Amino acid sequence: MLIEATHLQKFFTLNGGRRVHAVDDVSLGIAEHEVVGLVGESGSGKTTFGKTLIGLYDKSGGEVRYRGEVLPARYTAADFRQQASEIQIIFQDPYGSLNPRMTIFEIIAEGLRLRDHCSLASTRDKVVYWLERVGLSADHLSRYPHEFSGGQRQRVGIARALIVEPKLLVCDEPISALDVSVQAQVVQLLGELQESMGLSLLFIAHDLSMVRHVSDRMAVMYLGSLIELGPTEAVYFRPLHPYTQLLIASKPEPDPAHERQRQDPLIKGEIPSPIDLKPRCRFAGRCPKAEPRCFVERPVLREVQPARLVACHLL
């Protein structure tokens, strides 16, 4: 494994000492050249997992190893500097994640400048190379983020992350703010770059069909827990966990005849609050198949079929 989280936890403490279990005991590794898709609904902890994995949040428990070495539980500025040329991230919001007062040139060059302690001017050729590689051009160098569309900004974000040639790229919902036709463009670009650079990708998203398109393995989170993990095609077409089954079945397909056959949604209620969780199955309250023990004992993630891990008492 290139990077591996074991029993990773991230809690946030609220006023009055109550705890938000954002990520609670998640073990997940990403191999070299592998793309792992991480899916879940809002509040499932998928973004928090991604950020805790690479040190943007301090860890509350568990550890992360990168090439076998344990990463710090709490990062210092020096730790980030050291890690930056190996691990990079692109963010969900292409509007909020680019400094509006910097030109595209300055934004993309910044990583190189800080790493190599070189002048802005000396990075020009490399910045132009990366601009072109993500489908923009040298004409864009002196422009500012507000002059670009969402899809173009996301391309700038990709160039900024990849110019230091990292090994691991965390993509935190990189397409959910984009239009359908632009989503396909960005996903295809990421796929091409991943292949040509031999990148490892953690692709975080809530759109299962897009994740299916890019990932080798798919991981599903619910309320801070990893509940299913396996090869993408297997999870997508033969989901084992009741939640994964309902999640995949809930997405309407662009096919009217198929939609007319659709049964009413089986899943009731909403994702509960992640504050002060009891030791029980996180999904028990909404699960149509829940049994008494689901409410008193938390299932662990275990291999139920070759390469397929599920956290459910019923399997």
Next chain:
Amino acid sequence: MNSTQYVLEVDNLAVEFDTYGGVVQAVRDVSFKLRKGKTLAIVGESGCGKSVTVQSLMGLIPMPPGRITRGSARLGGDELLHIAPAALNAIRGKRIGMIFQDPMSALNPTMSIGAQIAETLVVHRGMTASAARTEVLELLHLTQIPEPEQRLNQYPFECSGGMLQRAMIAMSIACKPEVLIADEPTTALDVTIQAQILLLLKQLQQSHGLSIILITHDLGVVAHMAHDVAVMYAGQVVESAPVDDLFYRPAHPYTLGLRAALPGNDPQKQRLQIIPGSPPDLFAPPPACAFADRCPHTMRLCRSAAPATYTRPPPPASQASTNSAHEARCWLHHPQAPSSPVRSSAAT
């Protein structure tokens, strides 16, 4: 077709906005008809003018800087555009209800849920506060919100997005409107909650005989909800059709491109097809076909003359008389145009 079949008819609507950068032609010649008791989906990407279109029907375009330069919209026989504010207030919220994309910012954060819904009833139906409260509770029950009694006195920040969307639906149907406009009602919600809200809208359509305009960019939601579809691009309706025709016999290259850009569900993983480029600048929209620069079938004509809207003959097996017409704004449907994938009648 007789015209009483339609509750809402919009003809040749055009809306502009003055900005520091010049005049944006946000909506350029939009026409559509909403059938009684049916759902019309308006589909398109950001900036295509779908929200501006419905906002102008509701008198929600700020003027200035906005301006409705052309067109008419009729609810039953009553004109909606360019009418006095008092006349509009008698229609808006009463005969046309609306739900918005982001329930958290569409609701008033300083009023309890119950009071906000009751306001509509007091204003439009002249109810007393206590009668309104009983009615609100009934409406909340109808939307299947969990613990409705408790919600009455809660404020928006105390509720989840799904609950707020239910509260907004309760508000929008409080006056038993003829038309419900839903502007991206589930975009901010998770898929499992989306499924619940869409089911609720369908149930309400059945029980209240609602005619719905559904604005969305999600073709899955369209397939699930719509009877008729209008596809918008660069401020124009480029294709309108009954839902099956739109999905199985798309007639405009843009519609075809949108379908191909979606990851399919077939076990064979296919490469996503990409629509190259980006939509045109609406400060200076192209004089001819707006899609010409991105279209794989562009002809010389497409760049020199604006395409007319052509009606496609219905497939042989359909009952054409009950369905809406299938129209496309594309030169490829001109009788003398060369053959192309959008003209072949085979399913795609």
